[in-house]
Structures are given as C-alpha cells and as structure tokens.
Amino acid sequence: MSRILVIYYSHSGNTREIAKQIQSAIGGDIFEIKPIKPYPAEYQETTEQAQREINAGFQPEIEGRVENMEDYDTLFIGSPCWWSTIAPPVATFLSAHDLTGKTIIPFMTHEGSGLGHSASEMAKLAPNAAVKTGRAFHGSDVKSAKENIEKWLKDW
C-alpha cells in the first residue's frame, strides 16, 4: 500500500521529468500543479513576472486540489528553482492544503542555485509538516538522473 504522493509544478518540463522518475522509482500517485493562467513561454518575460510575484508574495490561482490528502503521509513536492525559491503556483498549493503531520521531501530543478531557500519557504507555508532536506537536480541532467534518484530513494 502506497501512501506517497509526488506533487510538482513544471514550466518547461525538467521538474516533470524528475517527478515521473521519482514516481517510477518509489511508486505512489502523482499530482501536477497547473496555474489557471499559464506563465509566458518566453523566458525573459517569465523571469520578470516571477520576480514581481515572488517579491509580492503573490499566489496565483491553480487548477483543482488534492481532495484525498488523508490517503498520503509522504509528499515529494517539486518545483523549478525560481529566484532561488519555489515557483508561486507551488506556494499556492501549499497554502491551499492542510499538511499537518505530513512528511515533505522537496525536490527542485535549477541552473546553479540548488534548492536555494525553497525548503524554508515550504516550511513556512506548511508549518505543521516535517520538511526534510530534499534534493536538487541540474536542469541539464534530468534525462540522466534515473540512477541518482534510485540511489537516493533506495533507503527511503
């Protein structure tokens, strides 16, 4: 019986790739966070919008929610690293659910910042969950991350 849920937001596909590999290594269910209004496809535009939103603490509306959260106790929560933290739709997700008693394992894809301060941001938004150390994957390595992921999760 699996009590694991892999939750992720991905703008350009890297974090989705890691989320799928985590699910195939450890099992469980998967939930994709989708903002109602997608971010622009253009990189520069997205970075500017994201910076404004993060500075303002803005949480964009997202599609749907996890109605059966009581079925899970371990949540892998993934985001692209945006300005050294989680993307705003992930902040919305955390605020929209009561994650009391859950174990959260952050994962992130990035181009150099690693996890940044995403774990502390997650802990702020899910104050009654236990947020573990988590893992960061370089964006250019996601296709070949399978072995690292399996090693990481072997003893989980």
Ligand SMILES: Cc1cc2nc3c(=O)[nH]c(=O)nc-3n(C[C@H](O)[C@H](O)[C@H](O)COP(=O)(O)O)c2cc1C
């Ligand atoms: C809005 C925005 C901000 C970003 N900020 C950072 C950053 O602060 N540090 C970093 O290492 N990479 C940053 N990146 C690069 C992304 O984290 C990286 O490309 C990531 O793998 C994208 O994941 P995705 O394909 O799942 O959207 C940023 C990208 C975008 C679009």
